[in-house]
Amino acid sequence: xxxxxxxxxxxxxxxxxxxxxxxxxxxxxxxxxxxxxxxxxxxxxxxxxxxxxxxxxxxxxxxxxxxxxxxxxxxxxxxxxxxxxxxxxxxxxxxxxxxxxxxxxxxxxxxxxxxxxxxxxxxxxxxxxxxxxxxxxxxxxxxxxxxxxxxxxxxxxxxxxxxxxxxxxxxxxxxxxxxxxxxxxxxxxxxxxxxxxxxxxxxxxxxxxxxxxxxxxxxxxxxxxxxxxxxxxxxxxxxxxxxxxxxxxxxxxxxxxxxxxxxxxxxxxxxxxxxxxxxxxxxxxxxxxxxxxxxxxxxxxxxxxxxxxxxxxxxxxxxxxxxxxxxxxx
Amino acid sequence: xxxxxxxxxxxxxxxxxxxxxxxxxxxxxxxxxxxxxxxxxxxxxxxxxxxxxxxxxxxxxxxxxxxxxxxxxxxxxxxxxxxxxxxxxxxxxxxxxxxxxxxxxxxxxxxxxxxxxxxxxxxxxxxxxxxxxxxxxxxxxxxxxxxxxxxxxxxxxxxxxxxxxxxxxxxxxxxxxxxxxxxxxxxxxxxxxxxxxxxxxxxxxxxxxxxxxxxxxxxxxxxxxxxxxxxxxxxxxxxxxxxxxxxxxxxxxxxxxxxxxxxxxxxxxxxxxxxxxxxxxxxxxxxxxxxxxxxxxxx
Numbered sequence: 297x298x299x300x301x302x303x304x305x306x307x308x309x310x311x312x313x314x315x316x317x318x319x320x321x322x323x324x325x326x327x328x329x330x331x332x333x334x335x336x337x338x339x340x341x342x343x344x345x346x347x348x349x350x351x352x353x354x355x356x357x358x359x360x361x362x363x364x365x366x367x368x369x370x371x372x373x374x375x376x377x378x379x380x381x382x383x384x385x386x387x388x389x390x391x392x393x394x395x396x397x398x399x400x401x402x403x404x405x406x407x408x409x410x411x412x413x414x415x416x417x418x419x420x421x422x423x424x425x426x427x428x429x430x431x432x433x434x435x436x437x438x439x440x441x442x443x444x445x446x447x448x449x450x451x452x453x454x455x456x457x458x459x460x461x462x463x464x465x466x467x468x469x470x471x472x473x474x475x476x477x478x479x480x481x482x483x484x485x486x487x488x489x490x491x492x493x494x495x496x497x498x499x500x501x502x503x504x505x506x507x508x509x510x511x512x513x514x515x516x517x518x519x520x521x522x523x524x525x526x527x528x529x530x531x532x533x534x535x536x537x538x539x540x541x542x543x544x545x546x547x548x549x550x551x552x553x554x555x556x557x558x559x560x561x562x563x564x565x566x567x568x569x570x571x572x573x574x575x576x577x578x579x580x581x582x583x584x585x586x587x588x589x590x591x592x593x594x595x596x597x598x599x600x601x602x603x604x605x606x607x608x609x610x611x612x613x614x615x616x617x618x619x620x621x622x623x624x625x626x
Numbered sequence: 627x628x629x630x631x632x633x634x635x636x637x638x639x640x641x642x643x644x645x646x647x648x649x650x651x652x653x654x655x656x657x658x659x660x661x662x663x664x665x666x667x668x669x670x671x672x673x674x675x676x677x678x679x680x681x682x683x684x685x686x687x688x689x690x691x692x693x694x695x696x697x698x699x700x701x702x703x704x705x706x707x708x709x710x711x712x713x714x715x716x717x718x719x720x721x722x723x724x725x726x727x728x729x730x731x732x733x734x735x736x737x738x739x740x741x742x743x744x745x746x747x748x749x750x751x752x753x754x755x756x757x758x759x760x761x762x763x764x765x766x767x768x769x770x771x772x773x774x775x776x777x778x779x780x781x782x783x784x785x786x787x788x789x790x791x792x793x794x795x796x797x798x799x800x801x802x803x804x805x806x807x808x809x810x811x812x813x814x815x816x817x818x819x820x821x822x823x824x825x826x827x828x829x830x831x832x833x834x835x836x837x838x839x840x841x842x843x844x845x846x847x848x849x850x851x852x853x854x855x856x857x858x859x860x861x862x863x864x865x866x867x868x869x870x871x872x873x874x875x876x877x878x879x880x881x882x883x884x885x886x887x888x889x890x891x892x893x894x895x896x897x898x899x900x901x902x903x904x905x906x907x908x909x910x911x912x913x914x915x916x917x918x919x920x921x922x923x924x925x
Contacts, residue, residue, distance in 0.1 A: 404852060407635040408631045439882070447891070451888050451889065451890055452888070452890075452891055453886055453887070453888055453889075454886065454887045454889070455887075456884060456885055456886075456887075457883075457884040460882055461879055462876055462879075463876060463877055465872040465874045466873040469866050469868070470867070470868045473866075486859070489865070490866075526866075530864070533863040534867075534872050538872070538874065538877065595852065600848060600852070602639065603643075603847075603848075604848040605844070607844050608840050608841060608843070608844035610649070611844065612836060614650060614653055616833065619823060619832065621653075621660055623822070623823055625660055
């Protein structure tokens with residue numbers, strides 16, 4: 297499917313800046329009508345009829361011939377129907393600006409790294425996520441000490457008080473995200489977090505128009521271990537925080553168990569900027585909601601040598617001139 | 627890289643280093659101008675002082691050595707624009723014997739200092755003027771039982787030589803004081819000249835240090851720009867907790883027992899450290915009212 301403008305026939309896309317559907321051709325808003333084209337095949341563009349290459353997990357893509365953004369019906373329906381979607385809040389221009397702002401002080405980055413033409417190549421995509429809910433029960437039993445020290449005359453007193461510490465708590469984890477895309481590096485996707493779920497809404501394919509997307513690549517139980525790990529770590533920290541204030545704590549018994557769990561499939565927004573330098577790819581990912589950027593800037597060795605060498609030369613020249621100048625001025 | 631990006635890269639580079647380039651350019655210009663003025667300075671302004679620089683009253687140098695020293699001093703004087711005088715003698719400068727000899731006190735140091743300062747002042751030495759002019763004198767007393775040398779400095783030499791520097795000059799003389807007096811006196815001239823070279827009191831060590839320091843600064847600069855902008859985990863532990871916090875069902879802290887430990891505080895007695903005073907003289911005013919620096923070593 298794709299969204300056609302009722303006014304001009306152009307492809308209507310979702311505009312993060314305007315927070316609505318927008319036709320970039322006639323600039324009209326909310327003028328979209330759903331079109332499924334004439335071909336039922338996924339490899340034929342329903343707008344121009346051109347043949348498109350569709351990757352295994354792609355659910356939204358762009359036609360290389362007419363540039364229309366297409367949503368593959370079969371991959372957003374049935375078992376692949378996302379329950380939730382977090383629409384892009386950050387448009388391409390804002391994203392480019394964020395990247396420029398963040399990396400402008402990277403002296404040793406290649407000169408064209410932040411160029412308009414390179415940044416224009418960035419793509420917005422909805423990454424498939426499994427969102428896990430857990431009702432967790434945690435408990436702790438231990439012995440804590442509090443130490444008080446005071447001085448009277450020439451004697452120092454140290455009082456150690458011992459307490460039996462008991463904690464019992466329920467933690468309701470709500471939508472712990474784990475990406476379900478083989479193409480996205482797990483560590484990078486973890487760093488993309490957090491997302492503000494206040495803007496998470498029921499799925500509507502309109503939000504996908506203008507962006508790339510994937511269906512989930514693997515089922516929920518295949519990646520749940522990552523969610524459990526996040527949950528265990530966070531629960532342990534919260535449990536520890538609950539008995540903070542003791543000088544020392546000896547653990548007698550502690551543990552946690554999950555009383556109930558569920559999961560749902562959702563799409564979260566990510567901008568991807570792929571920069572190629574000396575035959576090596578440097579991917580940058582930007583959280584499409586918060587603007588958080590993850591990626592490692594390439595280093596131009598020529599620049600490192602030129603800049604460092606110049607600074608060394610300047611400092612050395614100044615230091616070497618000092619004794620000469622003192623001699624001449626005497 | 628296209629020409630546009632190459633141009634942009636050069637612009638970025640020049641923009642980044644513009645302050646450095648301006649500072650270095652100013653420093654080069656100032657140094658060049660100072661160098662030109664320095665090399666163009668007129669010669670010796672003081673014509674009232676005697677031409678003689680080597681007075682071997684104790685007769686410890688051969689004629690050839692005296693001549694060698696005179697030539698050496700003439701060469702250094704022209705280059706450093708400072709007078710270098712050497713006086714050897716043999717007379718009592720300590721105790722009752724010194725008073726009988728016309729000295730003002732019985733103290734070795736005071737008398738050596740007086741002799742050096744007076745010889746300099748009364749002869750009107752000083753490269754640029756005959757009072758507080760630039761230069762130094764080394765006097766060497768070979769009187770049995772009261773041997774030793776004293777260095778008196780004046781003008782820019784006084785400014786250039788700290789107490790420690792005076793000590794270093796005297797140590798350089800001491801190395802050959804007995805074995806080769808001529809060499810000892812040449813060492814005196816060399817050492818004073820090295821201090822006149824400016825901030826190079828450590829000689830080659832300074833240049834090596836400057837090289838290393840600039841290398842370290844450049845290294846820190848490179849490292850500080852290489853390790854930037856790595857993303858951090860900014861997800862709070864309660865980011866996915868409904869309500870932002872756990873629901874505490876039980877929170878009991880039951881007191882079990884306590885114990886108290888007493889410790890007597892020891893009062894530490896203060897220690898008295900001993901210092902070691904160093905010899906050598908500093909700045910002072912001679913009997914004629916001129917400012918001198920210097921110091922001496924007794925053998």
